[in-house]
Amino acid sequence: MDTERKVGIALIIIGICIPLFALPFVSGFDKGKGFLYNFRNVGIRLTEESAVGASRSADGDTAVQPPKKSFFLEKMKFDRIPLRFFLIPTVILAYIGIFMIGRTRSRARSDLQA
Numbered sequence: 001m002d003t004e005r006k007v008g009i010a011l012i013i014i015g016i017c018i019p020l021f022a023l024p025f026v027s028g029f030d031k032g033k034g035f036l037y038n039f040r041n042v043g044i045r046l047t048e049e050s051a052v053g054a055s056r057s058a059d060g061d062t063a064v065q066p067p068k069k070s071f072f073l074e075k076m077k078f079d080r081i082p083l084r085f086f087l088i089p090t091v092i093l094a095y096i097g098i099f100m101i102g103r104t105r106s107r108a109r110s111d112l113q114a
Helices: 003-025 035-041 071-076 084-113
Strands: 043-045 080-082
Touching: 003 043, 003 084, 080 084
Parallel strands: none
Antiparallel strands: 043 080
16 A cells, blocks of 8 residues: 555545544533534533622621633633634545555556556
8 A cells, every 4th residue: 555545544534633632521411402502512611600790708797709711712712622623624634645655546546558
């Protein structure tokens, strides 16, 4: 097997593994909703929803403030990384891998004709 073909197969496998490694951390899937709803709203949560507002401490007299978001999260106004962002490298790597495999096939045909 040609080296370029091996690299193409490796790129396709790596591209498939990227979203599979992200799946255990995904939240927001709703079984009752449709495909497009889940495609838009499924992602990796960056903030915790449990600390929503200020609450009282054990003493009962001082309020405990919720944890602050980092500067980056404050400016970007999002609380999760969408799963579709992990699908972009999958499509790109699969395309490059298929292109590399196809190029080795066309090169093998031209070698046979010569």
